[in-house]
Amino acid sequence: MLKYNHTKVEAKWQKIWEKKKLYKTDLDKTKNKFYCLVMFPYPSSDKLHIGHWYNFGPVDTYARYQKMLGKNVFEPIGFDAFGLPAENYAIKGGVLPKKSTIENINYIRKQLKQIGAMYDWSKEIITSDPEYYKWTQWLFLQLYKNGLAYRKKAKVNFCPSCQTVLANEQVINGLCERCDSEVIQKDLEQWFFKITEYADKLISGLDNLSWPEESKKRQKDWIGRSEGTIIKFKIDNLKLTIPVFTTRADTLFGATYIVLAPEKWQELNSKSQSKIQNYLDQTKKKTVLQRQLNKEKTGIFTRLYALNPINNEKIPVWIADYVLPDYGTGAVMCVPAHDSRDFEFAKKYKLPIKQVIVNRGLRIENSKKAFEEDGKLENSAEFSGFTSEKARQKITEKLKNMDVGDFAISYKLKDWLVSRQRYWGSPIPIIYCEKCGEVLVPEKDLPIKLPTNVDFRPHGESPLARSKEFVNVSCPKCSAKAKRETDTMDTFVCSSWYFLRYLSPKLNSGPFDHKIVNSWLPVDLYVGGKEHVNMHLLYARFVTKVLHNLKYLNFDEPFTKLIHQGVITKDSAKMSKSRGNVVIPDEFIQKYGADVLRLYLMSMGPYNEGGDWSDKGIVGMERFINKIWNFANPKSKIQMSSENINTKKQLHRTIKKVTDDLEGFKFNTAIAALIEWLNFASNKKGVVARQMLETYLILLAPFAPHFAEELWSQFGHKQSIFFEKWPTYNQNLIKEEVITIVVQINGKVRDQITVKPTDCEKEIIKLAQNTAKIKKWLAGKKIKKTIFVENRLINFVI
Ligand SMILES: [Zn+2]
């Protein structure tokens, strides 16, 4: 037995690949380009864990396969270095984020190199480098100049633990997505990017993308476009109109009250009666989550009435905290007969319930719940008898003619809040001057560098505000004394354009090289976790569309094809530090090598589903590698001159299977096919032609790159195996042949069966015993003897 030495072999080839610059992509050659991208890691305390490995390893296998198909592959890597994980790590260690981030990056870079991936290290980027964030600031200027970045006082999500505001996308069910603290609402002056202006384009652009349908749907739902009607309700006795958005104008005659969000009421009235004030105070103590989940709905009557514009009916105005201020207009018209939340509220406060839509003859008087389906209108004046769909159209038209309503489109998507009160991010290039107001930092003054002599721990206000040197400047317009903006940018701004920078990371004259970017993008394949659908992936699409509009880019979607890797669990549980079940790749690389680890991860299950890690499972892949090492090794005693036709046919079936599976990201079944051929060939005792073994090595190469490269060179090849063409199969050889076998009982023909030439004797006998006819003959009898003549007959003697 020859023993494969992974430590020696992997180090040897990583060194040679790097020396020969094998994976440095010639970006001037754009023919057959393939831009293969993984979401770049952020350098935090965890370093590279098995989840990263599962993201990066299999994708490199796919990239290598593309290279062997003749593509000019570009596979870059870098570091998403700004942001909370890096900053919190620094705070814990009591060191400057810059120092700990660079240390972490140096460590992770070593880990990444161990994967043995085709990364073009000459194109590495680090988003916290001033040469990079100079251009993140440039991006901010472009958005500002085009009316897409603005500052306003707004109710914002604030995490009391992270001591910073959060974007809507970072609040998951009312909790901070970083630390799970309950998010509170604060009125603060903040910077926003006007992503809502691109809402429609962000929806329609999804149509032509090769993305998982579920992810497209999640983005669409997040943008939440709904067509409906704006209806203006006059408040009786007050010179006040409250606009309400509804998708159900057909139910307007059934509206029996109106509810305002408490914040909306406060906006309309500076003073309130004590009872109402009490309710408003109670609301302030609740989180958004509590208000959304509200099992028991609460509310208070304002003693005011609104006029329903369609029939001038007086209906009461209530305040209730289940209506959130950013939901529609902050006011809703309530139709308890046809909306379950309104129904619940009306029952509790004994408000009238009026049915105006009939469906299957059901009556609300006898019902325990609202009827939410469409139907035919009743009790709706001239609209009675209309279908819901027609009524929505006609009622809105009438409201429009009366000047009390109009067709409207509403979006759930809010503008992207990009300012953070934290230290470790790109400064925002804005200066405040008493005379000139908001002034942009001139492009020639970029980057605005982060000050290093500052207490960077979070205090709720940006730490940059504590650096006098940073804050005090002279106004670029009038030279008067002025102050810098002290908030930093959300790290998702850094990652919203990094895929453009990879192609020219050292460019000084601009954020990216237009010619190269426009010939290499969109990215052909992007792989990363599902959790980024409503944040990073949406932001990157937005920024790309903006830069396209500003004529910097000739494409308007960044990622043509998107794939999400699955999750690797341990003992069926999610890996986490607190559970203590985190798998660290380093120890397994040391013990088994990167190739075995790579093979094992890919064999666990379909790539988009992931699998369950087992410390013992990896041994199977080590055995597989050692078996090949012995079987396909020129030093082993196996004779490699003659050629067995069945082995060859089986090899061509393997080529087809591995190729098809790679195309579909089914690495697990591709590896199973490779194992199957090895078992098949090794059972045929010593008759495998050298050419077949070489073809097999080429098939194996993307899965186990170092290993295949080593054997390839042992076969005497001077050039890397990754310059070999991906093998093609011969259609005639993969045809499934069948052989007809006669089945006899005591020498008399009783049936016949068809089998594959690769089926073994045991399988064929079992098949013969189990046909309907033969079963009958054998019932209750004992088989004394079985005669098997290969490719011809079976005779059961009973
Ligand atoms: Zn938090």
Ligand SMILES: [Zn+2]
């Ligand atoms: Zn000024």
